[in-house]
Amino acid sequence: xxxxxxxxxxxxxxxxxxxxxxxxxxxxxxxxxxxxxxxxxxxxxxxxxxxxxxxxxxxxxxxxxxxxxxxxxxxxxxxxxxxxxxxxxxxxxxxxxxxxxxxxxxxxxxxxxxxxxxxxxxxxxxxxxxxxxxxxxxxxxxxxxxxxxxxxxxxxxxxxxxxxxxxxxxxxxxxxxxxxxxxxxxxxxxxxxxxxxxxxxxxxxxxxxxxxxxxxxxxxxxxxxxxxxxxxxxxxxxxxxxxxxxxxxxxxxxxxxxxxxxxxxxxxxxxxxxxxxxxxxxxxxxxxxxxxxxxxxxxxxxxxxxxxxxxxxxxxxxxxxxxxxxxxxxxxxxxxxxxxxxxxxxxxxxxxxxxxxxxxxxxxxxxxxxxxxxxxxxxxxxxxxxxxxxxxxxxxxxxxxxxxxxxxxxxxxxxxxxxxxxxxxxxxxxxxxxxxxxxxxxxxxxxxxxxxxxxxxxxxxxxxxxxxxxxxxxxxxxxxxxxxxxxxxxxxxxxxxxxxxxxxxxxxxxxxxxxxxxxxxxxxxxxxxxxxxxxxxxxxxxxxxxxxxxxxxxxxxxxxxxxxxxxxxxxxxxxx
RNA sequence: GCCAAUGUAGCUCAGUCGGUAGAGCAAUUCACUCGUAAUGAAUAGGUCGUCCGUUCGAUUCGGAUCAUUGGCUCCA
Numbered sequence: 001x002x003x004x005x006x007x008x009x010x011x012x013x014x015x016x017x018x019x020x021x022x023x024x025x026x027x028x029x030x031x032x033x034x035x036x037x038x039x040x041x042x043x044x045x046x047x048x049x050x051x052x053x054x055x056x057x058x059x060x061x062x063x064x065x066x067x068x069x070x071x072x073x074x075x076x077x078x079x080x081x082x083x084x085x086x087x088x089x090x091x092x093x094x095x096x097x098x099x100x101x102x103x104x105x106x107x108x109x110x111x112x113x114x115x116x117x118x119x120x121x122x123x124x125x126x127x128x129x130x131x132x133x134x135x136x137x138x139x140x141x142x143x144x145x146x147x148x149x150x151x152x153x154x155x156x157x158x159x160x161x162x163x164x165x166x167x168x169x170x171x172x173x174x175x176x177x178x179x180x181x182x183x184x185x186x187x188x189x190x191x192x193x194x195x196x197x198x199x200x201x202x203x204x205x206x207x208x209x210x211x212x213x214x215x216x217x218x219x220x221x222x223x224x225x226x227x228x229x230x231x232x233x234x235x236x237x238x239x240x241x242x243x244x245x246x247x248x249x250x251x252x253x254x255x256x257x258x259x260x261x262x263x264x265x266x267x268x269x270x271x272x273x274x275x276x277x278x279x280x281x282x283x284x285x286x287x288x289x290x291x292x293x294x295x296x297x298x299x300x301x302x303x304x305x306x307x308x309x310x311x312x313x314x315x316x317x318x319x320x321x322x323x324x325x326x327x328x329x330x331x332x333x334x335x336x337x338x339x340x341x342x343x344x345x346x347x348x349x350x351x352x353x354x355x356x357x358x359x360x361x362x363x364x365x366x367x368x369x370x371x372x373x374x375x376x377x378x379x380x381x382x383x384x385x386x387x388x389x390x391x392x393x394x395x396x397x398x399x400x401x402x403x404x405x406x407x408x409x410x411x412x413x414x415x416x417x418x419x420x421x422x423x424x425x426x427x428x429x430x431x432x433x434x435x436x437x438x439x440x441x442x443x444x445x446x447x448x449x450x451x452x453x454x455x456x457x458x459x460x461x462x463x464x465x466x467x468x469x470x471x472x473x474x475x476x477x478x479x480x481x482x483x484x485x486x487x488x489x490x491x492x493x494x495x496x497x498x499x500x501x502x503x504x505x506x507x508x509x510x511x512x513x514x515x516x517x518x519x520x521x522x523x524x525x526x527x528x529x530x531x532x533x534x535x536x537x538x539x540x541x542x543x544x545x546x547x548x549x550x551x552x553x554x555x556x557x558x559x560x561x562x563x564x565x566x567x568x569x570x571x572x573x574x575x576x
Numbered sequence: 577g578c579c580a581a582u583g584u585a586g587c588u589c590a591g592u593c594g595g596u597a598g599a600g601c602a603a604u605u606c607a608c609u610c611g612u613a614a615u616g617a618a619u620a621g622g623u624c625g626u627c628c629g630u631u632c633g634a635u636u637c638g639g640a641u642c643a644u645u646g647g648c649u650c651c652a
Contacts, residue, residue, distance in 0.1 A: 193643090251652055307577065
C-alpha cells in the first residue's frame with residue numbers, strides 16, 4: 001500500500017470527513033475538500049456552528065468509516081444528470097463548482113458509503129487505506145476564497161500513512177509551540193505589545209533591543225564591506241510624493257491616514273523607495289557613478305488588517321532592511337548575481353543553510369517594456385544558476401511592476417519562511433522620470449531593483465527566536481556568561497572575575513541571589529545564558545572557574561584567561 | 577475586514593448554577609551560607625479586558641467594544 005501517494009490518501013480522508021459530517025448533519029452543504037501539506041480540509045455550509053466537541057464526534061465517525069474499509073467507487077454522469085443529482089441534494093456550492101468543469105470534459109463522482117461527491121479524484125481503493133487521521137481546527141473561509149462570497153465553515157485535519165508518522169508530526173507541532181517567539185519573547189523579556197500603544201506596534205525590551213542592535217551592526221558592516229552605501233530618510237512625506245509614486249492610487253488602504261501641517265497632507269511612509277529615488281533625483285546622474293547601491297534600515301508603517309497581525313511576523317510598524325540598486329542595462333546581470341550571493345552569505349552566517357529561491361514572472365497586467373522584462377528575468381535566472389541553486393518558477397506570479405526572486409529559508413525544525421525578496425521595478429523609474437546621462441551624452445532610463453534581505457527586522461527577529469529556540473549563539477546572546485557563586489563568601493571573587501571578563505569585552509553578570517547553586521543553575525538555564533561559571537571555595541582559592549556551557553555541558557576548571565580566549569574565539573567565528 | 581474561540585494577580589491557571597475571588601511560580605522581607613535544574617518561613621499583590629443593560633445585587637446573564645488566538649482574505 002506504500003505506493004499510494006500522501007496526496008491521494010489525504011484527499012480521500014477529506015471525503016471520509018465529509019461523510020462523517022453528513023452523518024451528523026444531514027443538511028450540510030458541501031464545497032470542496034482538497035489535500036494540504038500535512039493533511040486536508042473540507043468546507044461546509046451548515047446552520048449549526050461547529051464546536052470542538054463536534055470535531056471529536058466527527059473524528060470518531062471518521063475512524064469508524066475508516067475501520068469499515070468502505071470502497072471508493074467512481075462513476076461518470078452527463079452534465080444534465082449531474083446537475084439534477086446535485087439539485088436534488090440541494091448542493092448549491094457543488095452546482096457552482098460544476099460550472100467550472102469545462103464543456104465536454106468527463107464529469108466524475110466518487111462515492112464512499114453513503115457519501116457521494118462531485119470530484120475528479122483519484123482516490124484510494126477503500127477507506128482502510130487512509131491511515132492515521134486527526135482533526136486539528138475549525139476555521140472560517142470564504143467560498144472560492146473571495147471575501148465577497150459567503151463564509152463557510154472549514155475543518156482542518158492531518159493524515160499520515162501510519163500512527164508513527166502522525167505522532168512525529170504532532171511532536172513537531174509541540175516543538176514549534178515550545179519555540180513560539182511570542183511565548184519566548186515574554187519569557188526571555190525580549191519584547192512586548194501594549195494596548196495603550198496599539199496593535200502591531202512592537203516595544204523592544206533591553207535584551208531584545210540588544211540582540212537587534214548586534215545584528216543590525218553586523219548588517220551595516222556587511223553592507224559597507226559589500227559595496228553598499230547607507231541612507232537615512234524621513235518617516236513622513238507630503239502627498240505629492242505619494243501621488244507621483246502611485247501609492248495614493250493603489251495602496252491608500254494600506255497607509256495610515258495623513259496629518260495636516262501648514263495646509264499640506266503628510267503621510268507616514270509605508271515604503272522607503274520614493275525617498276531613495278528623491279536622493280537619486282537630487283542632482284544629475286552620470287553612467288560613471290552607476291551602479292548605486294543604497295541601503296537603509298527604514299522604519300515603515302502599514303495599516304494591516306486587524307485579523308492578519310501575528311506576533312513579530314506580521315506587524316503594523318516595522319523596519320525594512322531595504323536597499324535599492326540603480327544601474328545600467330549592462331550592469332544588471334552582475335548586480336543581480338551579486339545581490340543573490342550576498343543574501344545567501346548573510347543567511348549562512350545565522351545558521352540557515354537550506355535556502356530555496358522562487359522566481360516569479362510577468363503577470364497578465366504589467367507595466368514596462370517587455371524587452372526589459374525579458375532581460376530582467378534572464379538576469380534573475382542566471383543569478384540562480386550561478387549560485388548553484390534550483391528554483392521554482394511561479395509563472396505570472398510577479399508584481400505588475402517587475403519580476404522577482406523570493407528566498408525561503410528552512411529553520412532548525414524544518415519550517416520554511418519567506419524572507420528575502422529581490423524585485424525589479426519598471427514602474428517607479430517611469431513615474432519619477434529617473435534618468436542618467438550615458439556615454440553618448442543622452443538620457444537613459446536606469447534599472448531599479450528593490451531588495452530586502454531579512455524582509456523586516458521584526459520578522460527576522462521572530463524567525464531567529466524560533467530558529468534558535470531562544471538560545472541565541474554566543475555572539476548574539478545579550479548575557480554571554482553568568483557567574484554563580486556557591487555562597488556569598490565567594491562574592492568578592494565573583495565580582496573580580498566579572499571585572500576581568502568585562503574588560504575583555506564579554507557580557508557577564510553575577511547571580512547575587514541568596515539561593516542554592518541548583519536554583520542559580522536553573523535560573524541561568526532558563527535565561528538561555530550560554531556560559532555558566534561556578535565559583536566556590538576551591539575556585540576562589542586557585543583563581544579558577546567551574547565552566548559549564550549550553551553547547552558542551554560541564555568542562556571542568558579553567559582560568560579566567562583561558563575562558564576569555566575560548567569565548568572570544570567562539571564569538572569571532574559566530575558559531576551557531 | 578470576515579468566521580470562530582478566548583480575556584480572572586507580573587506569569588501559568590482554578591473558581592463563582594448571580595451574593596465583589598483562589599493556587600503554584602515570580603516579587604518583597606527575614607532566616608539559612610549552601611557544589612551543578614527549585615532552602616524554608618512570612619508578607620504583599622486583582623474595579624475578574626472596557627463600557628452599557630437586566631437585577632435588590634453582575635466577575636458570573638445579555639449587548640456592544642477593545643485586544644489576543646486559530647483560520648480566510650490581504651501582503652500593489
